[in-house]
Amino acid sequence: MIFVFILLALTITAGLFEYLYHINSVKSVPVRIHVNGSRGKSSVTRLIAAGLRAAGKKVIAKTTGSAPMIIFEDGSEEPLSRRGKPNIKELVDFFRIVRKRKVDAVIVECMAILPELQKVTERSIVKSTIGVITNVRPDHIGEMGNSLKEIAEAISLTIPRKAVLFSSxxxxxxxxxxxxxxxxxxxxxxxxxxxxxxxxxxxxxxxxRENVALALGVCKFLGIERETALEGMHKAEPDIGVLRIHRIEEDGRVIEFINAFSANDPESINVIWDRVKKRHEKKIILINTRRDRIIRSKQLGELVAKKMKASSYLVTGSYVRAFIRSALKAGLPREKLINLEGNTVEKIYRTITDFADRKTLVFAMGNFVNFGWEITKYFTERAEEIAYSVEI
Known part of the structure; x- marks a missing residue:
């Protein structure tokens, strides 16, 4: 019994010591920026870091977007290796790295989804001096809430105490x-x-524009000139899942591949679609689904049927029938729907090129993780022009 008591006391003491060490690590950084929201977190994190770097500040950033990364003072990046699923405890290890490098500022993308974990992340781990909320969209329904208001309430749990908050x-x-x-x-x-x-x-x-405005607002608050901040932002390396257009030429045909995988809630996808849909008359929509995102698949099925008019709809990934049932129920013509579940990336690419006209827009949406990344990689490796931009 005494041994158990001693062991328990040692465990509590070790935990207390670790927490106090973490608090000291956090307080060693004068500017701590916590970025939360439904969409655009990774982009805003990167933009703020780039703007501060351009002004000569020592900055480290951590993103958890399409691929989790640590971005160091010189802009170089290192993938964050994980064992198992993401866990907010990795932020404690991150601040240990930060403490040793004696930086001026740290920018952290919120990685928590469940409301109670979002609150713990801010109150106990990051303790930010500046909070940023990008937007509120119908994503992670059920986990963060069942309505936009509930999702907004969840996101608001990362608003810092006695600090500054920016939101668009x-x-x-x-x-x-x-x-x-x-x-x-x-x-x-x-x-x-x-x-x-x-x-x-x-x-x-x-x-x-909203992402850039938020980053400029934070930089201005910290005394960075607009021109200096923008110069850094224009040169910054974007997240791997950032919205890009890749131009591919094959057999006299031009295919513009739009990687919209990172915008995987209906509202965000529709915003992007409205901005690019007029680029070409022929449009093919490519949807990648996941077995563990059935609600999202149903949402996307209804979205494409009601608001996204295209020549063909190619569905791939896992458990595609959730999407297909939803799309057909919402009125999508069955003859336009092609089930490519289980097919290789090469087969998907060949199917698209066979369907393509002289100029064709391919809009890739849904889930980026795993197969979405493989699709993007396969297409971009064949692109003659990468980051073919349009005004938005």
């Missing part, structure tokens, strides 16, 4: 403002400095 989400500004006031946090200190159309053209990929 107009629908829930009042909610975020009230939450910030309760926490004695300043909300949107100034009007967000949206980039001009000309400034957006300098990005070598399809970036969203």
């Amino acid at each position: 989400e107009n629908r829930f500004l009042d909610l975020f403002r009230k939450k910030a006031q309760l926490l004695k946090t300043q909300f949107n200190p100034e009007e967000l400095p949206f980039p001009t159309a000309q400034e957006m053209k300098s990005f070598p990929y399809l970036e969203h």
Whole structure:
């Protein structure tokens, strides 16, 4: 019995010591930025880091987007190796790395999904001096909430105490403002400095103005000149899943492959679709599904049937019947739907090229993880022009 008591006491002491060490690691960084939201977290994290680097600040960032990365002071990147599923405990190890490098600022993309874990991430691990909320979209329904309001409430759990909060989400500004006031946090200190159309053209990929505005707002608050911050952002390496258009020429035909995999909720996908759908008359939509994302598959099936008019709809991945049933029920013509579940990437590519006209737009959407990444890699390796940009 005494041995058990001693063991328990040692465990508690070790845990307390580890937590105190973590708090000291956190406090060793004067500027801590926590980026949350449904879409655009990785992009905003990278943009803020790039803007601060351009001004000579020592910055380390951590993303958890299409591929989790640590971005170091010189802009170099290192993939984050994981054993099993993502766990917020990896942030503790991240801050140990940060402490040793004595940086000016750290930017962290929120990796938690469940509301209670989002709160723990902010209150106990990151303790940010600046919070950022990109937007609220119908993603992770059930895990984060069953409505946009509930999802917004979940995301608001990362608003920091006695700090500063930036957000470009107009629908829930009042909610975020009230939450910030309760926490004695300043909300949107100034009007967000949206980039001009000309400034957006300098990005070598399809970036969203709201993302750039948030990053510019944070940089301005930290005393960085707009031109300096933008110069760094234009040169920054984007997330692997960032929205890009890849131009492929084969047998006298031009195929524009749009990688929209990272925008996997209906609202975000529809925004992108509206911006690019007029590029070519012939359009093929490629959907990649996952067995563990059945609700999302059903949402996407209804979306393409009602709002995304195309010549053909190619479905791949796993458990595609959830998508197919939803799409057919919503009115999608069966003859336009092609089930490619179980086919190789090569077969999918060949099917698309066989269907393509002289100029064809291929819109890839759904899930990026695993097979979505393989599809993207296969197409981009055959692209003559990468990051073929359009004004958005």
